[in-house]
Amino acid sequence: MKSLKRVAAVIGVGHSDWVGDWTRVRAGERPDDCYGYAASAFRNALADANIAREKIDGLIVGPTTAYERMAEVLGMNVRWGDQADAVLSVVQACMAIESGQADIVALVYGNDQRSVGTQYGGPQAMGGDQFLSYVYHSPWGMTSQGALYALMFRRYSELFGISERDLGHVAVAQREGSSVNPNAIQRKRITIEDYMAAPYITEPLRLFDYCLINDGGVALIIAEAGLAKTLSPKPVYIEAVGRYDLNKGATSLEPRLTDFYRPAQQAVAEQIFGTSGLDPKDIDVLQVYDSFSVHVPLALEGYGYCKVGETGRFMREDGIGLAGRLPTNTSGGHLSESYMQGWNHQIECVRQARGECGARQIENCRRVHYTSDVAGKAVSIIYGA
Amino acid sequence: MQTAATPPRVLGLYDQPFWDLLAESGRMHLQCCSACGAWRYPPGPACHECLSPDCEWKPITGTGELLSWIIFRKQYLPAYPAPYNVIAVRLDEGPTIISNLTSDPTLDDSPIGRRVRLTVARMDDGVALPRFEFADR
Numbered sequence: 001m002k003s004l005k006r007v008a009a010v011i012g013v014g015h016s017d018w019v020g021d022w023t024r025v026r027a028g029e030r031p032d033d034c035y036g037y038a039a040s041a042f043r044n045a046l047a048d049a050n051i052a053r054e055k056i057d058g059l060i061v062g063p064t065t066a067y068e069r070m071a072e073v074l075g076m077n078v079r080w081g082d083q084a085d086a087v088l089s090v091v092q093a094c095m096a097i098e099s100g101q102a103d104i105v106a107l108v109y110g111n112d113q114r115s116v117g118t119q120y121g122g123p124q125a126m127g128g129d130q131f132l133s134y135v136y137h138s139p140w141g142m143t144s145q146g147a148l149y150a151l152m153f154r155r156y157s158e159l160f161g162i163s164e165r166d167l168g169h170v171a172v173a174q175r176e177g178s179s180v181n182p183n184a185i186q187r188k189r190i191t192i193e194d195y196m197a198a199p200y201i202t203e204p205l206r207l208f209d210y211c212l213i214n215d216g217g218v219a220l221i222i223a224e225a226g227l228a229k230t231l232s233p234k235p236v237y238i239e240a241v242g243r244y245d246l247n248k249g250a251t252s253l254e255p256r257l258t259d260f261y262r263p264a265q266q267a268v269a270e271q272i273f274g275t276s277g278l279d280p281k282d283i284d285v286l287q288v289y290d291s292f293s294v295h296v297p298l299a300l301e302g303y304g305y306c307k308v309g310e311t312g313r314f315m316r317e318d319g320i321g322l323a324g325r326l327p328t329n330t331s332g333g334h335l336s337e338s339y340m341q342g343w344n345h346q347i348e349c350v351r352q353a354r355g356e357c358g359a360r361q362i363e364n365c366r367r368v369h370y371t372s373d374v375a376g377k378a379v380s381i382i383y384g385a
Numbered sequence: 386m387q388t389a390a391t392p393p394r395v396l397g398l399y400d401q402p403f404w405d406l407l408a409e410s411g412r413m414h415l416q417c418c419s420a421c422g423a424w425r426y427p428p429g430p431a432c433h434e435c436l437s438p439d440c441e442w443k444p445i446t447g448t449g450e451l452l453s454w455i456i457f458r459k460q461y462l463p464a465y466p467a468p469y470n471v472i473a474v475r476l477d478e479g480p481t482i483i484s485n486l487t488s489d490p491t492l493d494d495s496p497i498g499r500r501v502r503l504t505v506a507r508m509d510d511g512v513a514l515p516r517f518e519f520a521d522r
Contacts, residue, residue, distance in 0.1 A: 122461040123392065136427060137483040138392040139514060141465035147455060151473055151483075155453035158497050203456040251427050252481040257452050257473055 003275035004094040009228035009235035010383070011104075012049025012221035013347045015183070016040040018338040022114075022185045022214050030115045034065050035073045037217030038110025042074055045106070045219035051231060056221070058102025060089045062109030062343065070108060078102070086218075086342030087289075087372045087379040091241045093222040103224050109343045110217035118213070120145055131375055132251045146210055149292040150202040152256040157204065162297060164204050166312035168195035170293035170328075171208035171335055173321040178332025180322075180359035185212055186336040209293040211334035218343035220350070236353045239278065239367065239382040242271030246376035255376030264378035265302025265371070272369075272380050280304045283382070284365040285352045286326050287345040289372035290333045296320070299371050300328075302378070327362050342372050349383040388509040389463035399428035402442055408513040411505050413447060415478065416440040426480035447503030448520060449476040454490045454497070464508075474501055474517055487518045 016037045024031045032040070046053060058080040061070040067083045080101040082092050086109065093105040118126050121144025128135035133148065157163065172192055178184035190208065198207040228235035244267035246255035255261060273279050280303060288299045297311035305326055306314035318325035331337040331348040338344045349368040351357050371380040394404065399416075406414040416425040420437035424445070431438050452473040460467045472486045487504060490496045502520035505513050 132395070132427070136395050137471070138462065139394050139512070140471060140483060140485050140516075141392070141457060141462055141469055142471045142483050143392070143461045147457065147471065150455040151453045151471065154455055155473075155497060158495070200456070200458040203458055248433060249481065252483060253473060254481055257481065 001275060004091075004098060004241050005239060005275055006225050006237045008094045008097045008222050009225050009232070009237045010220055010346075010350045011223045011228050011232040011235055012045040012051070013350050014041045014044025014046070014048055014219045015338075015340070015344065015347060016110075016217040018183055018214060018216045019185055021216060025115045025215055030112075031215070032112070034110040034112045034217075035070060036110070037112065037215060038062075038065060038070060038108045038219065039073055039217070041110065041217035041219040042106065042108050045221050049221045049232065051104070051221070056104045056106045058093065058096050058105035060084055060092055060105060060107045062086070062089070062111075062341075064109065064111045064113070064341075070110075074108065076106070080105075086340075086346055087370065087381060090220070090222065090238065090346060090381055091243070091379065094238050094241060097222070097224045103227055105222045107220040107222065108217075109219070109340065111341065112215045113339075114213050114215045120213070121147070133253060133375070136251050144202065146205055146292055147202040148253065148256065149294045150205045151253065152260065153294045154204055155257055156260050156294075156298075160309040160311070162312035164206075165192060165196060166316055167209065167293055167297065168192045169315040169320065170290070170296045171195050173315075173319070173324065174290070174329045174332050174335045176321045177327075177330040177360050178336035181331050181337060184332040184337040185214055186332065205292065205294070208335065211291045212336070212339045214339055216338055216340055218340050218347060220346055234354045234385070236350045237384045239384040240272040240276035241379075241381050242268040242275075243377070243379045244268050244271075245378070250376060259376075261298050261373045261376050261378060262302050262308070264376055265299065265373060268371070268378045268380045269303045272382055276382055278367065278382065283326070283367050283369045285330055285349075285362050285368045286320075286328045287349050287368060287370040288329060288333070289342045289345065289374060290329055290335055291339075291374070293335060295373060296328060298373065300326075302373070303369070303371065303380075322360055322362065330357065330360050330362060345370055349381070353383050353385045390510050391464055391508045391512040391514070392462050394512075395427075399430060403428050404513070406442060407505065407515060410444070411513075412444045413503055413515050414442045414444050415480065417443045424476070424478040424480055426476075426482060445476060445478050449474045449501055449517070451486075451496050451499045451501050451517075452481065454486065456491065472517065482515070485516045487516055
């Protein structure tokens with residue numbers, strides 16, 4: 001079976017000052033625009049990789065900025081370019097490297113969603129042009145992506161016996177990680193009681209089930225594996241990638257309400273564990289795209305970290321915190337570190353695999369699984385030291 | 386008193402007959418595939434089962450099963466002050482539709498799985514909107 005196993009490795013990561021910019025934006029300032037945040041992240045990634053910009057021959061730009069303008073701002077003429085979201089950027093970079101289109105690819109993302117007031121619910125809801133379900137049901141008052149996950153979680157909880165209190169373990173565990181992460185925006189630890197006492201936004205989801213909305217940028221530099229070894233003292237290899245989409249009935253939420261994304265995740269699990277020769281027991285840290293807490297229990301059972309219907313017990317008893325059986329979203333994720341639409345998770349995967357996470361470092365971390373399942377499109381990467 | 390307009394409907398080429406037929410007849414109609422009989426929602430140009438473009442707009446029974454429900458506690462839209470409910474219903478014809486329940490779902494211990502029946506609501510600005518009520522009580 002053909003695969004992208006250890007074709008490429010991450011040699012540099014960087015991000016903007018999420019915490020400082022959060023404070024400034026909350027005070028009414030506009031510290032930067034989306035291109036500026038990306039440029040700041042890119043400078044940091046170049047410094048981390050210790051390479052010159054001129055060595056880079058491929059560029060992938062995130063979906064929130066225009067490709068050409070971003071490349072112009074960064075002063076980059078390249079022989080290969082593309083535009084993609086966080087997880088697909090990594091996949092595309094590996095594909096470009098494997099097919100010889102590029103040797104060293106920069107992945108750059110910037111977003112000024114907080115300071116420009118991007119709306120994720122209401123009449124101007126973002127993403128409606130890409131996902132019809134985000135806007136189609138608004139005549140009935142159905143709006144905001146959180147509400148889609150609330151509707152999904154209600155049925156899931158009733159069918160599979162996971163309670164609202166069980167779900168609270170996601171927010172509590174992620175705050176444990178963010179409390180010892182100097183890059184995290186929300187660092188105050190919370191208890192299950194704090195979680196339960198917080199107001200519902202769309203019942204059954206509460207305040208702490210929702211991600212932050214903040215400004216910032218992220219950049220990664222990915223090199224062909226042989227080159228990576230000569231350029232970096234600690235390359236972090238992409239061990240496996242996989243994808244499966246559930247699109248049938250997507251506008252009326254079938255993949256969420258009937259399948260809970262599970263068939264997609266199971267198909268991706270077969271791809272990533274099959275091609276890498278690894279299995280869930282070999283994964284030291286899990287990172288899950290968490291626009292809402294609900295993504296975490298779905299991923300735990302979808303990828304076989306626990307049995308179907310056992311996520312409540314798994315989170316409660318085995319644990320997903322720093323000392324748990326499967327530390328998950330150790331940086332605090334979108335809920336508590338920074339909402340960089342999956343990009344900050346890639347950095348955390350790399351830093352955990354390098355052993356650079358300080359007080360939140362998981363001991364002997366060798367392999368990190370990242371997964372995203374937005375709207376039933378399941379995509380995963382396994383990173384390895 | 387000026388009341389808020391119904392939040393905008395997505396009105397593509399294939400959506401218009403859905404709303405026109407509902408307003409005119411007081412019954413919900415869906416496209417039924419002429420080749421294989423599959424029902425389509427939202428309306429669209431081809432059958433998702435067999436790809437045939439041929440279809441007929443037919444009235445549906447309006448009965449189904451409640452799949453899930455939520456309560457909005459925060460207001461997002463002028464026409465919908467919180468709290469209000471949104472439900473998902475699996476129509477007996479097959480498709481799932483997102484709508485509202487005409488009664489308070491929190492009054493029921495476990496509304497998931499209950500039978501529901503379609504009713505047409507008339508919004509303040511005249512828009513006819515398909516909603517559901519419990520059918521088994």
